[in-house]
Each structure stands twice: as C-alpha cells, then as structure tokens.
Amino acid sequence: MKTKSYFILAFIVLGGLVSFISTPLGGPKCLGDDEYTLGLGSLGDYSLIKDYRINMKSGAEPQSFMISLKSGLKYRFLPIQNPENKKKMVLSIYMNQNKGMMLATSFNKATGKHYPTIDFASRTTGSFYIFFEMEDGEKGCGVGMFSVAN
C-alpha cells in the first residue's frame, strides 16, 4: 500500500518536472499551436507566407529573421500573443539587421498601444528583417505571421 503511494507521488513529481522542462520558460506552454490556429483565423483575405514560433526568456535579445518583400504587394503581419504573457510581444520590420530605419511595428511607443495586426503596403522589392521582442524584456512567447493580400 505504501509502495503504491510512493509510486503515485513519484509519478506526479516526475510528471511535473517533465512538464516544467518541456516549457523552457517554466511558465506558459509555448508550443504555439493554439496561437497559430488563432492567427490563421485572423488572416481574412490574406495568404500565409511564413510563421515564426517565438519563445523568449527574460531579458533575451530580440529575435530577427530575413524576409523578402515585393513592390506592389500588401502585406499583413500578426503578433499572436500567448495568453499567459505578462507583457506583449512586439513585431517590427526594419530595413536591416542592425535595425536602421523602421518600416512598421505593432507597438506605438507614443501612445503605448499594441495592435493585433499591421499592414504594410510595399513599394520596394528587397530583403528586410522582421524582429520579435517582448515589451520591457519580459519573458513570453507567441507566434508571428507574415502574409500577403489576395
């Protein structure tokens, strides 16, 4: 009887440990599948090009990825937040990897307002960078989506 109790206890402890390890932040589950599904539902008349699964530790550097934009096309970018994020994930587009000129962002610093989608009407063909960072360097996760208007 006592052995059985130990087994149950061990199972609970180990299960919790595995669950903790599988979520690197030790907080919200960051697989991104739910956010991805949510994002697809918000695309409307836009077609998905690429998605980015973002998972950031506290104080982490922004994550960046090269993207290509074509003149004459209208793009939509979505930062989809994990519901357990304490602060919002910010999505921004910059001219180069050193940031340089900012072309678009989901966070308006002047008003402190976050936007669930940003649209960018491109007049330039070339390579740019999409950046993801958590507001105030908080830990958190989410999914970024890059789509083009049909």
Place this chain on the structure above:
Amino acid sequence: MSKTVMVGMILISFVLCGCSSSDGNSLEEEMNKVSKSKVKVSKEEIDQLIQSFSSPIETSMIIQNAGNKFNSELLLPTKKIDRFVSNYDKAMAMGAYGGDMGYINIYGKSFIAAEFLAAIRLLSIDLEIDRFFDFEDMIRMAKSASNIDSLQQISTESFNSMEKYLREKGRNELSVLIVFGTWLEGSYIISYIANSNLSEEMSNRVTEQKESVKKIYEILVANSEDNYFSNLAKQIKPLKELYMQVKIETIMREPEMKEVDGQLVFIDKSETKIITPDGILQKIIDETIRLRNNLLK
C-alpha cells in the same frame, strides 16, 4: 522500500523519455539512411538564402496583379517524371512544381492541381520527405474549386515544414535546390510573359530578380566542391553577368503610418529606379528561359 521507489522512478523516467523522443529517434534513423553529402553550406547562409526568396504565392500574385491571364503551357510538364534521376534533380524539380502550384492556386485552377500534386508526391517519396504532405487531403481539395484557399494554405504549410525539417537535419543541399527550383520556375514564368508583353511592370519584375540571382550564384560557388553545384554555378553564371549590368537604386523613406478601423497601416514611401542598358533585358529573358528549359524541362 526505497529501492522499489527508485526502480519505479527510473522506469517511469524511461517511459516518459521514450514517449517524448520516439519521433525524433525515428527521424534521425531515417536521415542517417540518406548518404552524407560533400556539400557544406552553413545553416546561417541557408537561412538567409531561403528567407530572402519570395514565396511562389507572391510571385504569382505579381503576375496576376499585372493583368496577365493564366497560361497552362507555361507549367513544367508532369509527364516523364523519371527524367529527374538524382536526388539533386528531384529536389530542384520538386521546388519547381511547388512554384507551379503557387501559380495554379492563385489563379484558382484547381482542376489541374491534382497532376502536379501527383508529381510532387512521387518526388517527395524518393526524397523521403513525403510525410510533410497530406496528399490524399490535398488531392481531395484540388478536386473541388471551393477548396482552393485551403489547398493553397496546406501547400504553403507543407513546404514550410519540409524546408524547416531539411535545414534542421543538415540536408541543406536539398533545401537550397528546392528553393532554387521554385525561384527558377517563377522567374521563367515572369520572363516568358514579359517576352510577349514587355510592359514597364513586367520589365521591372524581370530586373528585380537581380538580387536573387546574385545570392543563388554565391551559394552555388561556395559549394562548388560538389560537381552538381559547380555545374549549376557554371550554368547560371551568364545570367548573373547579364544582371550585373542592371543598376537598381532604392531611395528609402520613412513610411506613412495611420490607424484604419483599429488597425495600423504603414504605407511605403520609398522609390526604386532601375536602369537597364539597351538590349540587356531581352538577353536576360532569353537566358532565363534557356536556363529553366535546360535544367528542368
């Protein structure tokens, strides 16, 4: 008693670890079956390259937005698929058929998508990457015109997952060739259309391929110790040299920002000037068509 608990915990650990990593192990084993290539392309280079190429959807949209009608004669023939012999040939062909799928989907021509999916299926089986495609579902979608949006989405997701997997598993050379095939097919369609309709819009679409050609040439040269890549670099070199004569100047300007119905909209205010010496554009078009037909048809 404590020994029993210890044994129990170890057993539970094995069961849990086994559950979480069984997929990874089988994938590893499968990848080990594939012979190692001599090609050494750094992950960073591949990531940069792949992410800097437009998707087939974008390429097809600019063709459609320019008012061009769908032309099935432009598509890569799906018959005699066995003309693609090596895995490298197959990867490049798979990319090209993926490019054609983008063109077919954007124009909503689902009735011809099934034969392209069949070609992609055969190639992906040979390359051992068929698990990323739910072909039955995709062919079912292709048979119904109302499902074209879903087919487009599932095609994009499948290709994205496959590329990510290849890169993560160190099969960069296949990844490069798939991207190269997609780009070449898209450039071919643009060039073919521009050949008969040399509007300013289509001329710009041809010349804006300059950056892509430069990047693909650089990565092929960097891996020219592999004969296949060396041969590709030689074949694309004349096109790269033609593009060297095209001057593209972009004046970047701060975009205009406005809020529309609660959404943030940015309007690009940049300007691009393209200067192409007389006769060069036609040579680029001819060379692109020649290259695609030589490598894929």
